[in-house]
Amino acid sequence: xxxxxxxxSAAQMAAKIKSGEVSSRELVEAHLKVIEAAEPxxxxxxxxxxDEARAQADAFDEKTAKGQTEGLPELAGVPxxxxxxxxxxxxxTTAASKILEGWVPPYDATVIEKLKAAGMPLxxxxxxxxxxxxxxxxxxxxxxxxxxxxxxRVPGGSGGGSASAVAAFExxxxxxxxxxxxxxxxxxxxxxxxxxxxxxxxxxxxxIAMASSLDQIGPVSRTVLDSALLQEIIGGHDRRDSTxxxxxxxxxxxxxxxxxxxxxxxxxxxxxxxxxxxxxxxxVQARFNESVKLLEEMGAEIVEVSCPHFPxxxxxxxxxxxxxxxxxLARYDGMRYGLRVMPPADVPQTAANxxxxxxxxxxxxxxxxxxxLGTYALSAGYYDAWYGSAQKVRTLIIQxxxxxxxxxxxxxxxxxxxxxxxxxxxxxxxxxxxxxxxATIPANLAGTPAxxxxxxxxxxxxxxxxxxxxxxxxxxxxxxxxxxxxxxxxEQWGGPIWQSxxxxxxxxxxx
Amino acid sequence: xxxGDLARIALTDEEIARLQGELNVIADAINKVQEVAxxxxxxxxxxxxxEAYLRPxxxxxxxxxxxxxxxxxxxxxxxxxxxxxxxEE
Numbered sequence: 001x002x003x004x005x006x007x008x009s010a011a012q013m014a015a016k017i018k019s020g021e022v023s024s025r026e027l028v029e030a031h032l033k034v035i036e037a038a039e040p041x042x043x044x045x046x047x048x049x050x051d052e053a054r055a056q057a058d059a060f061d062e063k064t065a066k067g068q069t070e071g072l073p074e075l076a077g078v079p080x081x082x083x084x085x086x087x088x089x090x091x092x093t094t095a096a097s098k099i100l101e102g103w104v105p106p107y108d109a110t111v112i113e114k115l116k117a118a119g120m121p122l123x124x125x126x127x128x129x130x131x132x133x134x135x136x137x138x139x140x141x142x143x144x145x146x147x148x149x150x151x152x153r154v155p156g157g158s159g160g161g162s163a164s165a166v167a168a169f170e171x172x173x174x175x176x177x178x179x180x181x182x183x184x185x186x187x188x189x190x191x192x193x194x195x196x197x198x199x200x201x202x203x204x205x206x207x208i209a210m211a212s213s214l215d216q217i218g219p220v221s222r223t224v225l226d227s228a229l230l231q232e233i234i235g236g237h238d239r240r241d242s243t244x245x246x247x248x249x250x251x252x253x254x255x256x257x258x259x260x261x262x263x264x265x266x267x268x269x270x271x272x273x274x275x276x277x278x279x280x281x282x283x284v285q286a287r288f289n290e291s292v293k294l295l296e297e298m299g300a301e302i303v304e305v306s307c308p309h310f311p312x313x314x315x316x317x318x319x320x321x322x323x324x325x326x327x328x329l330a331r332y333d334g335m336r337y338g339l340r341v342m343p344p345a346d347v348p349q350t351a352a353n354x355x356x357x358x359x360x361x362x363x364x365x366x367x368x369x370x371x372x373l374g375t376y377a378l379s380a381g382y383y384d385a386w387y388g389s390a391q392k393v394r395t396l397i398i399q400x401x402x403x404x405x406x407x408x409x410x411x412x413x414x415x416x417x418x419x420x421x422x423x424x425x426x427x428x429x430x431x432x433x434x435x436x437x438x439a440t441i442p443a444n445l446a447g448t449p450a451x452x453x454x455x456x457x458x459x460x461x462x463x464x465x466x467x468x469x470x471x472x473x474x475x476x477x478x479x480x481x482x483x484x485x486x487x488x489x490x491e492q493w494g495g496p497i498w499q500s501x502x503x504x505x506x507x508x509x510x511x
Numbered sequence: 512x513x514x515g516d517l518a519r520i521a522l523t524d525e526e527i528a529r530l531q532g533e534l535n536v537i538a539d540a541i542n543k544v545q546e547v548a549x550x551x552x553x554x555x556x557x558x559x560x561x562e563a564y565l566r567p568x569x570x571x572x573x574x575x576x577x578x579x580x581x582x583x584x585x586x587x588x589x590x591x592x593x594x595x596x597x598x599e600e
Binding site: 103104105106107198199200213239242243245246309312314315316318319326330333334335336337338339340342343348349350351352353354355356357359360363365368369371372373375376379385386388389390391392393394395396398430431445446447448472473 | 514515516517518519520521522523526530533534536537540541542543544545546547548549552553554555556557558559561563564566574578579580581582583584585591593594595596597598
């Protein structure tokens with residue numbers, strides 16, 4: 001029973017709640033059982049909030065019994081996991097950093113308020129690279145998360161915890177944050193769906209700030225429709241976020257359902273010449289090419305587009321991101337929350353020295369590397385040459401997108417150049433690690449929505465992803481072809497990609 | 512290292528040596544952006560430009576004093592306790 005229940009999509013779980021076949025509490029219990037069985041090998045969670053989840057589920061079931069659930073979103077009552085980069089009132093939030101170890105936020109992020117209003121129980125907080133800085137979840141101060149497809153390999157990052165939790169059936173849904181690919185790349189590496197909405201489409205109030213002009217909260221799920229339904233819940237205007245777009249939520253679930261009919265006649269899909277080929281693993285490229293063929297068979301017109309400035313996006317990103325990181329992380333000063341480390345006795349016991357020793361002890365290597373790089377980029381004499389130039393590249397990338405969207409309705413590329421790599425493989429080479437995000441970064445720089453869905457298993461038996469990118473504030477445009485491709489691939493495979501996933505942690509749960 | 516002071520991180524000698532090497536490699540990689548950043552290209556700060564606006568002038572309940580200091584490493588009588596600002600000299 002547990003086994004069958006947790007393998008349903010979130011939309012299917014919601015339907016069973018609606019028909020009275022299952023309660024929200026039963027769904028929570030089923031997932032807590034999986035979490036208990038899976039965590040020793042997967043380690044997706046930093047914190048499991050079992051008591052809170054049970055209380056929320058009971059409150060929802062009581063409302064259902066009283067007939068008070070009218071008007072709630074379709075996913076009402078379905079549990080969800082939250083990346084530990086998003087603050088949750090009363091539940092420890094750490095950003096996987098020692099500097100915030102044990103911190104209990106006094107408020108909820110806007111997206112958490114919306115999930116609570118929708119009656120969706122919070123299962124816990126998922127692991128990430130410290131302050132979302134990394135592409136493998138190896139930079140977590142509390143140990144790495146393992147990829148359910150091969151536990152000797154990384155789940156991607158920074159949102160490896162959310163992606164692994166959803167892939168391993170520990171949660172049907174999760175929230176992530178995406179600054180350069182932190183939702184989409186783990187999605188590709190774990191065979192799950194990950195969406196970065198339009199910048200400003202989902203409130204960032206209560207998302208721990210990494211690089212404010214790039215950060216975006218988004219859905220993680222096993223199906224395209226589930227992500228659409230979730231994005232409709234968390235999206236929309238919030239005046240507590242000054243970059244939140246004052247416009248209604250886009251019709252994403254309708255677009256996904258339209259896509260499931262597998263008719264893409266009249267849609268122009270653009271292959272981005274600069275994102276693919278050299279540097280991409282042959283198996284990843286092969287699955288991508290097969291997906292393109294399926295899209296064409298469903299009636300889409302495939303066109304090649306060129307975005308000549310994309311090769312400069314990685315450079316621009318590694319100026320803008322660390323600059324904003326160095327500024328945003330200045331708040332961890334040992335004064336108002338988090339860790340405080342006083343200097344050794346022979347050093348003056350001043351506030352400035354306390355800050356320096358606190359930050360030395362509290363931040364990990366990658367975070368220090370980025371703060372120092374950002375401090376350098378923003379320092380007098382370098383500002384115009386680096387930060388100023390990077391902002392100009394950003395304009396050029398937006399112009400590339402604008403031109404591409406004149407020729408195509410939606411753009412596609414492989415999500416990540418490779419499948420999941422082994423622990424330690426890229427830890428000593430920051431540049432090799434940074435290359436993971438080569439295809440995902442342009443969407444962050446331009447603020448466009450983008451999503452990754454599984455494209456199949458590469459030659460090594462590990463999942464690969466395909467990325468769809470839509471124009472700003474038209475997120476629904478990518479959901480339609482993504483749902484169509486998902487349906488076509490599922491038919492070809494005789495079921496979802498996770499049919500090929502071995503899940504020893506689920507054995508014996510049905511007793 | 513000067514950058515460590517600016518960033519308020521008490522880096523160890525070993526960290527400084529390692530960071531110098533890494534930063535040089537990263538700097539070479541990102542210097543490329545200057546190739547295309549001509550004078551005629553305007554900079555972008557926010558990819559989705561929005562007009563600033565005022566919220567309705569209605570009072571809202573902020574965090575209570577107790578909530579605001581709840582995460583403080585040291586607090587006293589509802590206030591944050593900070594080390595002294597000035598050194599000995």
